[in-house]
Amino acid sequence: MLTILLIEDDPGDAFLVEELLAGAATPPKIIWARTLSESRDRLTRDVDCVVVDLSLPDATGLEALRQVLTMAPGTAVLVLTGLNDAHMGVEAVAAGAQDYLVKQDVDERLLGRAISYAIERKRADLVQRKLAEAEHLSRENARLEHGLLPVPMLNKELEREGLQHQARYLPGRRQALLAGDFWDTVQTPDGAVHVVIGDVCGHGPDEAALGAALRIAWRTLVLAGHTGTDLLTTLETVLRHERKSPEIFTTLCTMTIEPDLRHARLHVVGHPPPLLVRGGVRDGVVDIVPGTPSGPPLGIFKDVVWSTIELPLGDDWSMLLYTDGLIEATVGGGPDLLGTEGLIRLIRQQGQIDLDRIISSVREMHRHALSDDLAAVLVGRRSPSSAPGSPS
Template identity: 80%
Template sequence: MTALPPGMPAAPTEMQTILLIEDDAGDAFLVEELLAGTATPPKIIWARSLAESRERLTDEVQCVVVDLSLPDATGLDALHQVIAMAPDTAVLVLTGLDDAHVGVEAVAVGAQDYLVKQDVDERLLARAISYAIERKRADLAQRKLVDAQRLSHENARLEHGLLPVPLMRQALSSDGFLHQARYLPGRRQALLAGDFWDTVQTPDGALHVVIGDVCGHGPDEAALGVALRIAWRTLVLAGHTGGDLLATLDRVLRHERKSPEIFTTMCTVMIDADLSHARLHVVGHPPPLFVRGGVREGVLGAVPGAPSGPPLGIFSDIDWAAIDLPLGDDWALLLYTDGLIEATVGGGPDLLGTEGLMRLIREHGEIDLDRIITSVQEMHRDALSDDLAAVLVARRAK
């Protein structure tokens, strides 16, 4: 018989539900009598065989107490069947004096504990059942933690591999041009999401930027986001822009998505080679923030005229309107996904929102992605639950 370790749980304060699998009516009666004398007698469901226990097992059962000498299974074979039948339920094995060694083997293959029938008394049986239940809960919690850590590590590897490498000429830096991009995965659920971004400069010198968000979280959405990003890059390099490009991406989305409910918001920007004019399409996406002449003395606000139309994947035969934006010599455009503005303020129910983001930028006196994201995380007071992608393109006056 296994010894009860220090710290053994006390008698339960609320009623437990036990499934007793025992073909001997006398032994079953003994177990019921012993448990009936406890401070909080459990509810006992009695089954005489494994076949009968399968019919009587319910979600309310917290512990299976099983004799390994049953009419339809014996020994460790019986235990394996019980564990397969109730993988998330504690299992306590009852043995006789002649096969106590089987109890040790039973613990080794998955039972939480074992007792020798001839040595059982009221206190020992009740505490052994409580211990088995608590040990199973701890095992399940540890398993969930390990699974979450493994998923988090795999997601981190995938996310790193899914991020793009911008295609830009180095000469842009000599024109006072600035490009920053950040991607921060949400970690509360440790799930991949469909946020994506990319930047490409075409041979004519024009700069193309995209940011998008596939609805939902998970590997399917992340894969769809990558498919759309690569399709966008390919189309841009092939010379497609504007409504023609968006219509093609809409068709790609409809063919690649797993269900018709999935849609994608997106914002595309094409900046002329001389960095003085931009053309945007805001496709059901949060409009970019635009700064002209500096944050402190110039103009800061959302790009006027947005949105250009609904998200991709909802309506057919849509014409997304272009938004023309004169830039000037000193400007900045901040594109972002809703993970940035849907962070809470002070851990309460209020969201940051576009207005809150603009206040934050004014406080900093400039748009610096790292400082903005750090401030948003501090206001949220917790790991962001949604993925966050942001791209900043700017031109500083000489």
């Protein structure tokens, strides 16, 4: 049953409205108020529509309407006017009322229909407003997330020295730009190139925020000259203070490439092992980086010392760092996962190492949208005599 708040100071007009609505198939409940002041005390959340006369003892015209709209912003408003001020009804609709009626023209059918239409229009307006607010919030969130994504800090001189870099990032959350996976690449003033890739356990905005905090902390520490266990220990401190639950941990892999681009130091912290390609895919070797892992993930054990993996690279090499979203995709829609060995086979079958081709093939194997976050960084060095198909 509908509830109508009738604001009308003329008892005769109020009686007429009540009589007209009494003939409806389901008569509404009518609450009568003679003034705006009185209506404030009688307006409740149960009221579906306010029917208001614009000639009241304590407010008239559009000022009366503005006070009603302020008082009941989520309720439909139907305005009653006299013959002499019918133009006021049009102005009232422009000011925010859902409809208006001229008292002398009102009958039972017209009044009932006008109230029903006013309620439906108000509902439609509220839905439209909520959609607009949601779209605005989505745009703002997208801007915020986009601002937290990394921009590699690499000197263009490195391209002339043969260094090549690719990175891809696919959040598993629907309509998201940012996830718990993170990556970054920074070159320090000494010429060394530093790369990180990590994965905060879990999915959602809290994990995405934590991933962004860890990435920014990593970049700051690297630029301040911290590396190795010193850097990892500080990152773990950040993790323990920023995480929402003590069960949350983070796996990651860091790599420092020496300025000569022929040697690297890695720390694989409970993370999937990187893949190293030496001498090109067709004639060279594609294999897991030896000596992994360096130790457990961040946030599980205290006072951990992670071991350093010293790795000679040579003149012609590629290194693929990735999160488990790449290797935990199912194959052919079945229960079997791609895994590290499957990734190696895929790279060998393609005859080259290119992130876009790898990710496209993985998604085709999965046959569905990837449900896990995925981040990958491909960095390498190619001599001028190397075959085409190197990362770009």
